[in-house]
Amino acid sequence: MVDVKRLIGSLAALVGVIAGLIAIFKIVKQVELIIGFLTLSFGILAVIWAGAAVNSLSKGSSLKRYALNYFYCVGLLVLYTSWNTLSVLMEWREAGYNFYIYPSYVFLTLAFLIFVSTSYRILSIGKEFGFKSEAKAIQKVIEEKKKSKRKK
C-alpha cells in the first residue's frame, strides 16, 4: 500500500524545489550565479546530513571517524562554491581582482587532501570489517560436515 503521508511529503518537497528554482531563475538572471546558488543549496544539505550522521554515531567508532572526514570534505567543497559564487556576485573577475582565485584553490586542494584520507579510511574499514576469507573457510567446514554425515 502507498504511504499517503510520505507521498504528500514528497510532493510538497518537489513543489518547494520547483518553486525555489523558478524564484531563483526569475530573480537571478546570471546563469553562473544560478548554478552557484543551486550547488550551494545541495552542498549545505549534504553538510547538514553529514553533520547529523556524525552526531548520531558512537563516540570513537570507525564509522564516526569516516563520517567526520566526509563532513570536512563536503564542508570545504561548500566553502569553495561559496567563494566562487561570491566572486561572481561581487564581479571580482570583471574588476580585474586576481586575488579571489587563490582561496578557492586552497579550499579545493584541502578538500582533495581530506578526500585522500577519507578514501584510505574507507579502505581500512573494508579490510577490517570484511569477512570474505573467513566465510570461505566456513563454507569448506559446512561441506566437510555434510560429506561426513552422508558417509555415516
Add this chain to the structure above:
Amino acid sequence: MTNIRKKFKDSVKDLNEYIAIAAVSGKQYQTANLEMIKELTEDENIPGVYVTLSKPFKTAEQAFKKAGVDTRMLLFIDAVTKTAGGEVKKTKNCLYIGSPQQLSDISLAMDQAVRALPSKNKFVFFDSLNVLLLYNKVDTVAQFIHFLASKMRVWKVKGIIVSLTKDKNKELIDELMQFCDILVELGG
C-alpha cells in the same frame, strides 16, 4: 542431551527464524551459552556470528574448544578486549571492536559478518545484554536491541540475545519482549 539444551531446543523447535531472549542465571551462564551454541552448530549444523561483550575472544574460544564446539563454524566479534587506542583490529578468527560502547562499529561488524556467512540458515548470538547495560544507558540499550531485532528480521537469522535473570533486568526484558519472539528461561 542436557536439560538446558533440551529446553532451548523445545522452545524454538517450531520456529524457523526467531529472535529469542535467553534469560540465564549467573550459575548456569557459561553452560547455557555452550549448550545453545552446541545445539546450533552441531545438531542444526548452521554457522553463526558470536558477539561477545562478556568474555574476551581467547577465553570464549578456549571454553568452546574444551566443550567440543566447532569454532570453525563461528565468526567472532569481540567488543570486550581493549585494543590499542580503542581501534578496530582484525585477526584470523575475530574482529576486535575495542569497546562495548562503540555500538555503531558493533552493528557494522555484525551486518558484514552475517551477510558474509555462506549459508541460508545462520544465527547471531549476542552475549550479553547485561554487559551492554554496564557501559551504556538503559534507553540506549533498548534502542540498540530494537535496532538489532529489526536487523535480525532483515537478515532472516536465528537471533539469541543472552541476559542474566536479575530483578533489575526484568523491566528491560519486558520492554524488549515487544521486539522479540520468545523468552527462553534457562536455569536458575
